[in-house]
Amino acid sequence: MPPLSVLDLAPVVLGATPADAFRNSVRLAQAAERLGYNRFWLAEHHNMTGIASAATSVVIGHVAGQTKTIRVGAGGIMLPNHAPLIIAEQFGTLEELYPGRIDLGLGRAPGTDQLTLRALRRDPAAADQFPQDVLELQALLAPDEPGQKIRAVPGRGLKVPLWILGSSLFGSQLAAHFGLPYAFASHFAPDALMPALQVYRERFQPSEQLAKPYAMVAANVIVADTDAEARRLFTSQQQAFTNMVRGTRGLLSPPIDDIETYWTPAEKAQASRMLACAFVGSRETVRAGLTRFVEETKADELIIAGAIFDQDARVRSYELLAEMWGA
Known part of the structure; x- marks a missing residue:
């Protein structure tokens, strides 16, 4: 690796x-x-x-x-x-x-x-x-x-x-x-x-x-004990990228329970595209995702x-x- x-x-x-x-x-x-x-x-x-x-x-x-x-x-x-x-x-x-x-x-x-x-x-x-x-x-x-x-x-x-x-x-x-x-x-x-x-x-x-x-x-990598915990932590970054799309950058916000209540479908599509190289979840989930990423990119x-x-x-x-x- x-x-x-x-x-x-x-x-x-x-x-x-x-x-x-x-x-x-x-x-x-x-x-x-x-x-x-x-x-x-x-x-x-x-x-x-x-x-x-x-x-x-x-x-x-x-x-x-x-x-x-x-x-x-x-x-x-x-x-x-x-x-x-x-x-x-x-x-x-x-x-x-x-x-x-x-x-x-x-x-x-x-x-x-x-x-x-x-x-x-x-x-x-x-x-x-x-x-x-x-x-x-x-x-x-x-x-x-x-x-x-x-x-x-x-x-x-x-x-x-x-x-x-x-x-x-x-x-x-x-x-x-x-x-x-x-x-x-x-x-x-x-x-x-x-x-x-x-x-x-x-x-x-x-x-x-x-x-x-x-x-x-x-x-972008966020690892926690469970997939659900990691996904919740990730909502801070998702909010930040949504704010970037809106042209309203600011301080990093605390995580929220449901990111779907924060962004519109269009904002979700644009922010998610920018965050396509994000690996979020438990150790097992992130290991699998990063391993595929390395295989695809041949990153040094x-x-x-x-x-x-x-x-x-x-x-x-x-x-x-x-x-x-x-x-």
């Missing part, structure tokens, strides 16, 4: 604060480290009251500082929002502080709406420069070239591992062309998963960083998201998953 990792959005639940979300992220990362998860990634989003990881590199440093061995990184940094030099310096600093433990996943989307994109002072056309920005960032993290005038300090020569993130064929083509590991965002945008993986593997060109394709696939690694309102139940879900997967 492929190794497991954790994707954390530092969710802010109803009645709590971002400070609570950060404490919960640290607790989850420490549990993931104890349980043998491979890496713990945080994602960049802006102007979303239910997600606390906007200053992603800061939260990565906070989590890495309170863990010891697990890899910690970005899943991802939305590179069009930043100058490559700034990201090289930030992740160079993290690598100096926590050597051998930092990952840098790069996305092309803004991680926000168009109005907030303007507030970030970035040109909406900056996404068109994404391939060039990746190359610039890669060069800034490489050893100095003769006559090089601009250096990332810290950063130069540290070769922080880069990943390309995506939910379309563009990211898979770019990751293949640059010879970088590829992570697909099937936890919320699964439609192009199989074609993207095929393109990535068929077109992959070996690089200094990576000799052969390496694909990590995201999935799975990165697991799970928006659960109650933090004890959230940690328990990752514990049950690790016990089941290891067994």
